[in-house]
Amino acid sequence: MAVDTAGTTRTHLDLKSAQLPVVAVVLKTTDAAAIASDLAARVADDPEFFDNDPVLLDLTAVQGEARPIDFAALVQALRGLRTQPVAVRGGSAEQMQAAHAAGLIAAPDVAPARAQPREAMREIVREVQVEVPVPAPGTVVVDKPLRSGQQVYARGADLVVMAVVSFGAEVIADGNIHVYAPLRGRAIAGARGDTSARIFSTCLEPQLVSVAGIYRTTETELPDNVRGKPAQVRLDGEKLLIEPL
Structure with a gap:
C-alpha cells in the first residue's frame, strides 16, 4: 500500500479574525418592557430600519442599578424587531452573569476615543x-x-x-x-x-x-x-x- 508523506495536509476551513458592524443599544433603564416599548416606537415609522443587524447591549449607564434585567425578554423583543442580540458589555458582575445565562457573550469595554493627530x-x-x-x-x-x-x-x-x-x-x-x-x-x-x-x-x-x-x-x-x-x-x-x- 502506497502512502503519500510529501503532500500538504488539507483542511476544510480557515480561521481568520473579522471586524463586523454592530449596532450598540445603550440601556438607560433596567426595565426590559420599557426598553422594548421604546425601541418598537422608534422603528414604527420605518419597519426596515433594522435588517437582522447584530446587536451589542451596552450596560454602562445601568451597571449600578439594583433591579435585575430580564435579558431573556429583552433578547426576544430585539429579535422581534429584526435584530440579532449577540453580546453585552459594561455591566456589573451580576448583570454580566445573567446576560451570559441568556446566551449573550461578553464584549470588551471600549475606552472613550481620544483626539489623535491623524485618525x-x-x-x-x-x-x-x-x-x-x-x-x-x-x-x-x-x-x-x-x-x-x-x-x-x-x-x-x-x-x-x-x-x-x-x-x-x-x-x-x-x-x-x-x-x-x-x-x-x-x-x-x-x-x-x-x-x-x-x-x-x-x-x-x-x-x-x-x-x-x-x-x-x-x-x-x-x-x-x-x-x-x-x-x-x-x-x-x-x-x-x-x-x-
Whole structure:
C-alpha cells in the first residue's frame, strides 16, 4: 500500500479574525418592557430600519442599578424587531452573569476615543471593512458616491461627502454631516449624543435624518421649501427642525 508523506495536509476551513458592524443599544433603564416599548416606537415609522443587524447591549449607564434585567425578554423583543442580540458589555458582575445565562457573550469595554493627530475612517460595505486615512484632524472627507448598502462612520469627527448618498446608503458622524450633493439615504449626526450637531445638504431628499437619536423618516413627507433643496437639520430642545439654507 502506497502512502503519500510529501503532500500538504488539507483542511476544510480557515480561521481568520473579522471586524463586523454592530449596532450598540445603550440601556438607560433596567426595565426590559420599557426598553422594548421604546425601541418598537422608534422603528414604527420605518419597519426596515433594522435588517437582522447584530446587536451589542451596552450596560454602562445601568451597571449600578439594583433591579435585575430580564435579558431573556429583552433578547426576544430585539429579535422581534429584526435584530440579532449577540453580546453585552459594561455591566456589573451580576448583570454580566445573567446576560451570559441568556446566551449573550461578553464584549470588551471600549475606552472613550481620544483626539489623535491623524485618525482613520471606517467605511463598511456589508461585510467588508476598509481603513481610509482622514485628510485632517476632526474631519472625514468622502469624494465618491455611496451606493445602497454602504455605510460611512466618522468617529469623533465631522463628515463631509462630496458626492451623492444613494437610497439605502448610510452616513454617520459623531459631529456634523455635510453633503454637497443629493442626500437620499440615511444621515445620522451627533451619533454619540451631541445635540449641537447638524446635517447640511445641497439637495435634501433623505430616507432618514437623525440628530443625537431624534429622527425623522420619509413616512412624514418633507415640506416643499426643503424637499430636494439646500437645507439643514438641527435640534431645538428635543424637536427636530428642518430648515432651508
